[in-house]
Amino acid sequence: MSFVIKKNLLSEGKTKKIYTTNNSLEVLIHYKDSITALDGSKNQFLQDKGILNNEISTLIFKFINSCGIKTHFIRKINNREQLCYKVDIIPLEFVVRNIVAGSMSKRLNIQEGIRLLNPIFEIFYKNDKLKDPLINDHHAVFLGIISYEEINAIYRIVSNVNNILKKYFLDKNIILVDFKIEFGKNDQNDILLSDEISPDTCRFWDKKTMKKLDKDPFRIGLKEKEEVLDIYMEILKRLNVR
Ligand code: TMP
Ligand code: ASP
Numbered sequence: 001m002s003f004v005i006k007k008n009l010l011s012e013g014k015t016k017k018i019y020t021t022n023n024s025l026e027v028l029i030h031y032k033d034s035i036t037a038l039d040g041s042k043n044q045f046l047q048d049k050g051i052l053n054n055e056i057s058t059l060i061f062k063f064i065n066s067c068g069i070k071t072h073f074i075r076k077i078n079n080r081e082q083l084c085y086k087v088d089i090i091p092l093e094f095v096v097r098n099i100v101a102g103s104m105s106k107r108l109n110i111q112e113g114i115r116l117l118n119p120i121f122e123i124f125y126k127n128d129k130l131k132d133p134l135i136n137d138h139h140a141v142f143l144g145i146i147s148y149e150e151i152n153a154i155y156r157i158v159s160n161v162n163n164i165l166k167k168y169f170l171d172k173n174i175i176l177v178d179f180k181i182e183f184g185k186n187d188q189n190d191i192l193l194s195d196e197i198s199p200d201t202c203r204f205w206d207k208k209t210m211k212k213l214d215k216d217p218f219r220i221g222l223k224e225k226e227e228v229l230d231i232y233m234e235i236l237k238r239l240n241v242r
Pocket of ligand 2: 036
């Protein structure tokens, strides 16, 4: 295993910082102790949340890597940091829905909790000024973000990821209601699953009680941030049971 030297801050988002390293093909991703909701209008410090999300995302990416899907994840370095391949993030959020919830429930006035016979894929354009609008494949191609060939290749990966993660979580008595993933391109133009996968980016419901085991109770103001930490610890505990 080669020696990693953390160099310069490359970029900073709401919950993560990215640093260059001594290897130009690799970056360090640092998980911050912040919890945000509603496009950052709620953004609070939450002690140790970075540790939990770094560990949860590490376990999930390790599992996805082990299934042969190409991701940016290399290894966890310490409590708050992981080493990943450097990618240019494609500015699209790919959302998969197995059960109606969240914005789909609001937009179409459909009750939360209805199971979808076929998973629904949505794409959102990552653009703060426009507040990440819902778009479709044709908009994404028109905007010059991606080609039809690439988006179709990504949809195949998205479907694959949904199938393996649904089973992975169900084995831990967690229903994967919906989730958001992002992709990036490395220096060879390969498409890698990137960013993080955690209770910030997924809706998880307990299989028996249907209790929400994710960020939703904080988003809608039902729970204080400290209570959310207990929920994230519960997810980590279940992921650690084999
Ligand atoms: P939504 O119902 O609000 O559209 O969210 C769908 C899923 O995507 C949900 O699991 C939360 C996740 N998500 C993010 O990770 N980041 C975001 O900015 C949004 C809007 C949703
Ligand atoms: N709007 C997103 C969410 O609620 C992201 C954020 O603002 O942190 O998850």
